[in-house]
Amino acid sequence: MENLSEKKEITLNEAQQLVDNWIKEYGVRYFSELTNMVVLTEEVGELARVMARTYGDQSFKSGENTRLGDEMADVLWVLLCLANQTGVNLTEELKKNIQKKTTRDKDRHKENKKLSTAP
Secondary structure: OOOHHHOOOOOHHHHHHHHHHHHHHHHOOOOOHHHHHHHHHHHHHHHHHHHHHHHOOOOOOOOOOOOHHHHHHHHHHHHHHHHHHHOOOHHHHHHHHHHHHHHHHOOOOOOOHHHOOOO
16 A cells, blocks of 8 residues: 555545555455445444534543544545445546536525524
């Protein structure tokens, strides 16, 4: 595996390839798609826990992971696994998704009175 600390930025395509290379070198094989969907749900729950304790009213328990970025990276990892094993190019899909949102919502949020005042 290449030294990632020397690399300034990683594209989505590169991230998908890095995860695939890691799986092939260290992970034996991908978990099934269904297992990875469940793992993704679990990771999103862990992210939600850190968000609730950092920005909400709950406090952290002793020894609990408080690293928001680490939990986000776990979510991204499993999403990249799912994309790889289902043949989804996330770069292309993100481009299409941004275009869809731009076409659909170009005026919607500007006209939303709920967004015109600061929270």
